[in-house]
Amino acid sequence: MTLKGKKILLGMTGGIAAYKAGELARLLGKAGCDVRVAMTEAATRFITPVTMQALTGQTVWTDLWDPRVTDNMSHIELSRDRDLILIAPASADFLAKVAHGLADDLLSTLVLARRCGLMVAPAMNVEMWDNPVTQRNLRALREDGIAFAGPAAGDQACGETGMGRMLEPADIVAEIEAFFQPKALAGKRVLVTAGPTEEPIDPVRVITNSSSGKMGYAVARAAREAGASVTLVSGPVSLATPAGVRRVDVRSAQQMFNEVKAAVEGSDIFISVAAVADWRMKKPFAKKIKKANGRAPVLEFEENPDILAWVAARKNPPFCVGFAAESERVEANAKAKRARKGVPLIAANLAQSALGADDNAITLYDARGSHSLGRGPKLEQARKLLAHVAGMLQKAKR
Ligand code: C5P
Numbered sequence: 001m002t003l004k005g006k007k008i009l010l011g012m013t014g015g016i017a018a019y020k021a022g023e024l025a026r027l028l029g030k031a032g033c034d035v036r037v038a039m040t041e042a043a044t045r046f047i048t049p050v051t052m053q054a055l056t057g058q059t060v061w062t063d064l065w066d067p068r069v070t071d072n073m074s075h076i077e078l079s080r081d082r083d084l085i086l087i088a089p090a091s092a093d094f095l096a097k098v099a100h101g102l103a104d105d106l107l108s109t110l111v112l113a114r115r116c117g118l119m120v121a122p123a124m125n126v127e128m129w130d131n132p133v134t135q136r137n138l139r140a141l142r143e144d145g146i147a148f149a150g151p152a153a154g155d156q157a158c159g160e161t162g163m164g165r166m167l168e169p170a171d172i173v174a175e176i177e178a179f180f181q182p183k184a185l186a187g188k189r190v191l192v193t194a195g196p197t198e199e200p201i202d203p204v205r206v207i208t209n210s211s212s213g214k215m216g217y218a219v220a221r222a223a224r225e226a227g228a229s230v231t232l233v234s235g236p237v238s239l240a241t242p243a244g245v246r247r248v249d250v251r252s253a254q255q256m257f258n259e260v261k262a263a264v265e266g267s268d269i270f271i272s273v274a275a276v277a278d279w280r281m282k283k284p285f286a287k288k289i290k291k292a293n294g295r296a297p298v299l300e301f302e303e304n305p306d307i308l309a310w311v312a313a314r315k316n317p318p319f320c321v322g323f324a325a326e327s328e329r330v331e332a333n334a335k336a337k338r339a340r341k342g343v344p345l346i347a348a349n350l351a352q353s354a355l356g357a358d359d360n361a362i363t364l365y366d367a368r369g370s371h372s373l374g375r376g377p378k379l380e381q382a383r384k385l386l387a388h389v390a391g392m393l394q395k396a397k398r
């Protein structure tokens with residue numbers, strides 16, 4: 001899925017981040033988008049319309065009463081053929097106007113009269129962002145189904161630090177790509193496990209699997225993008241929760257099992273990406289184990305429940321997807337795992353090349369054989385995986 005041919009109205013409002021909108025317009029143009037720009041009067045104080053015109057090769061619109069639009073209906077015309085209106089930067093003032101349906105200049109009129117989607121990339125001072133009035137407006141905008149790209153936290157032009165920095169142009173482009181993902185899982189409920197589990201040895205020590213959680217989080221995000229309502233049961237990782245995803249934090253395999261049991265009812269799809277620890281201590285030490293004259297402690301383990309196999313063995317199970325990170329013989333192991341766990345689909349990869357990385361090279365194994373997803377960023381791989389799942393569900397319905 002690319003952005004080639006997408007028609008975007010880039011709306012710019014008054015904020016110092018407006019200087020980044022030039023780069024954003026350039027990136028969108030490079031991605032094959034048709035970019036038309038409309039600026040508020042305040043935006044033109046930060047960057048000139050001439051700059052935006054040179055970058056997009058198109059007339060830039062700033063005035064509701066522009067005589068070039070013969071019947072003064074530019075608010076209708078300028079957005080009618082667009083696939084998306086993107087406001088970047090979106091100032092606190094402009095977001096407030098959108099939240100209340102005000103239309104007193106060209107851009108706010110275009111927004112109110114739109115038929116296409118609307119995405120905003122907020123950019124403002126941290127105090128403005130934190131202000132309860134702004135937060136109330138943001139809630140209203142979300143309830144109205146308006147998509148958000150950011151903001152991020154960090155240094156601000158005013159010298160303060162905190163939430164409200166506009167996302168970098170490349171990250172905004174990634175959000176637009178996400179926005180245009182096909183909604184193949186609309187109305188579906190998806191349950192995802194991600195990350196490692198930690199099994200306590202004593203109050204300060206654990207046994208765990210190496211897992212960054214990146215693949216599981218990418219799957220949760222991609223499922224949300226595809227229109228599903230998503231619950232993510234996550235082991236301990238340091239990743240941000242994907243927007244719109246319900247996240248439940250756990251530490252041990254037993255806790256993950258309990259949360260999956262609680263959430264599985266009514267789920268249509270279960271995707272088990274977590275690297276669940278296979279064993280736990282039979283009896284964790286109640287107090288920290290002390291070193292004792294060079295004698296190492298002997299630890300006794302017992303097996304953890306196999307969460308995926310349990311879900312797959314339920315009556316009327318959700319469509320189950322297992323992951324197999326193998327250190328060798330990927331195909332044979334994946335096929336054996338598919339049979340052993342009783343799941344219709346296994347996503348397999350070489351553990352060494354995926355661990356902690358941003359890229360992956362997954363091969364899918366189902367009843368029809370194997371399907372390589374090539375190599376690419378985990379989010380892209382997750383999108384392909386979910387497209388495959390949606391296809392299998394569609395076929396099963398026929
Ligand atoms: O059994 P193995 O770890 O090889 O299988 C991997 C798949 O099974 C993954 O999808 C993993 O999330 C799932 N799994 C599980 N519960 C376990 C062990 C693995 O759900 N206790």
